[in-house]
Amino acid sequence: MTVHDNHVHFHEGGLGRLAARVFRTIGGTSMTVVTTYSRSIEPWNYELLFRMTTEQEAAVRSEEVATLLALGPHPNSLIEILNHTRSLERAAELQRAGFVRAFDALEAQQAECLGEIGLATNYDRLEHRLTHLIPTLRELEQTILREAFVRAAELEVPVMLHTPTASPDSLAQIAKWAKEAGLSTDRVIQHFSKPFLDPQENHGILPSIVCHSSNIHRLLKHPGLTEHPFLLETDYMDLHPFYEQVCPIHQTVRVMYELEQSGRFSADQLTTMFDRTIERIYRVQPGVRIRS
Numbered sequence: 184m185t186v187h188d189n190h191v192h193f194h195e196g197g198l199g200r201l202a203a204r205v206f207r208t209i210g211g212t213s214m215t216v217v218t219t220y221s222r223s224i225e226p227w228n229y230e231l232l233f234r235m236t237t238e239q240e241a242a243v244r245s246e247e248v249a250t251l252l253a254l255g256p257h258p259n260s261l262i263e264i265l266n267h268t269r270s271l272e273r274a275a276e277l278q279r280a281g282f283v284r285a286f287d288a289l290e291a292q293q294a295e296c297l298g299e300i301g302l303a304t305n306y307d308r309l310e311h312r313l314t315h316l317i318p319t320l321r322e323l324e325q326t327i328l329r330e331a332f333v334r335a336a337e338l339e340v341p342v343m344l345h346t347p348t349a350s351p352d353s354l355a356q357i358a359k360w361a362k363e364a365g366l367s368t369d370r371v372i373q374h375f376s377k378p379f380l381d382p383q384e385n386h387g388i389l390p391s392i393v394c395h396s397s398n399i400h401r402l403l404k405h406p407g408l409t410e411h412p413f414l415l416e417t418d419y420m421d422l423h424p425f426y427e428q429v430c431p432i433h434q435t436v437r438v439m440y441e442l443e444q445s446g447r448f449s450a451d452q453l454t455t456m457f458d459r460t461i462e463r464i465y466r467v468q469p470g471v472r473i474r475s
């Protein structure tokens with residue numbers, strides 16, 4: 184059975200390939216490895232962050248887990264960068280340079296997805312003396328996101344959104360920006376979806392549902408479960424300080440097992456359903472190592 188974890192982070196000092204081995208041993212087949220964070224390197228050093236992530240992804244593949252790679256400047260990094268530069272213009276310049284690097288990697292087919300990108304959620308980390316910049320900062324984030332949509336549309340790459348506090352209304356706005364940029368919403372994924380499974384809530388943006396038990400209870404009861412596409416994720420943090428807030432690496436496997444046990448799907452149906460979604464969003468054959 185296809186068991187894809189759509190959002191996994193590895194970190195320096197974490198379990199790394201050992202976590203991938205556990206995932207594979209209990210039945211996991213593929214995962215999307217997403218850009219790492221590091222408190223030990225400068226937040227604008229995307230060259231190093233992307234290189235570290237690419238190495239982490241290679242370690243996962245060496246454990247015979249198929250991988251997709253998402254590279255992109257995390258919106259929360261913009262806040263950290265601003266704390267250093269204290270200049271919005273300079274911070275924007277450094278963040279945009281990160282996007283250029285990510286797009287270069289995507290164009291060279293060294294990654295499959297732009298992400299995670301989106302809107303910052305860590306304003307509490309902004310230095311007090313900079314808080315007057317917040318309204319301009321919010322506008323800047325939106326501008327950068329919309330620019331990224333334009334380039335993602337040109338390169339025909341999918342986008343993984345970090346918008347954990349998004350409501351159906353704000354997703355409608357984001358879907359509108361994507362369409363205006365020429366990017367089809369069916370190439371946009373909302374990571375950490377609430378879950379917004381219904382098209383009236385997600386506006387065509389694919390929900391990637393974090394495998395918390397409350398989400399899974401709602402999902403299992405949802406009447407549209409067979410009609411509306413979605414993916415599952417752990418948002419695994421690999422012993423990062425946020426580790427406790429997200430799911431352990433085995434959780435997607437467990438949820439797939441629960442879906443099968445619910446009696447609503449066979450293992451084959453689940454495989455077809457997830458393979459189709461993975462294929463549509465990433466335009467790759469699932470379960471296949473796509474890069475050597």
Ligand SMILES: [Zn+2]
Pocket residue numbers: 190192217299418
């Ligand atoms: Zn993430």
